């Protein structure tokens with residue numbers, strides 16, 4: 001990835017996926033917008049994926065004036081683990097670290113659980129839906145390949161993998177479950193809660209005092225589970241796309 005001033009960069013991952021030059025920027029403001037647009041024109045970028053802070057309406061309105069379209073709103077929740085004991089989990093699923101040789105089984109769960117997902121890729125009518133679906137599978141594949149002991153969890157029922165969740169530490173204080181999905185046939189049984197409980201224990205094992213989860217504002221099932229476990233919202237971003245052709 002090529003970083004330049006105002007933190008806009010060419011996204012190799014998106015270029016590889018969609019086949020054209022894509023740039024990304026997080027924390028776009030109305031004052032950095034002209035520099036970012038100049039960069040995209042100079043670099044012959046076709047698509048810009050820009051995130052601005054949820055509280056910065058000036059930024060998003062400036063983007064609207066330049067023809068950006070809102071694609072999703074990302075919300076961040078956290079839980080202070082020092083204040084909350086890990087709840088008892090009497091779920092229907094056995095949550096355990098993934099094993100060698102389970103890659104294909106896990107990826108098939110990632111593929112079906114993220115098909116037609118409610119993120120910014122799928123919200124853009126100009127992006128190929130099949131490639132949008134594959135974005136999440138690729139993400140899961142990369143996480144599987146670079147996994148550490150115990151950070152890539154799977155949920156097993158009757159010997160079959162029905163769900164997965166991947167954890168990382170963002171800093172010594174903060175852990176995150178950054179990717180997770182439940183096979184549609186097994187949704188609605190509290191499996192995501194079981195993953196969060198295991199994730200909380202994992203964060204504590206890393207001495208992280210806080211656990212973070214981000215999701216789309218319209219992903220109500222995730223937020224219902226988070227709120228019931230005591231997670232609180234603390235940050236959000238609008239994700240906008242601008243096409244230059």
Ligand SMILES: CC(C)(COP(=O)(O)OP(=O)(O)OC[C@H]1O[C@@H](n2cnc3c(N)ncnc32)[C@H](O)[C@@H]1OP(=O)(O)O)[C@@H](O)C(=O)NCCC(=O)NCCS
Pocket residue numbers: 113114180181182183186187188189190191192193214215216219220221222224225
């Ligand atoms: C989102 C997801 C992880 C939730 O996991 P789950 O174990 O199936 O969770 P549940 O189905 O038990 O739903 C949790 C809650 O949301 C509710 N819910 C489900 N769908 C809903 C909807 N469309 N509108 C409102 N509430 C909904 C459920 O009733 C439940 O609430 P309850 O406990 O009060 O009954 C799972 O549906 C999934 O994998 N989705 C696709 C991928 C994804 O979104 N991953 C997470 C990215 S952050």
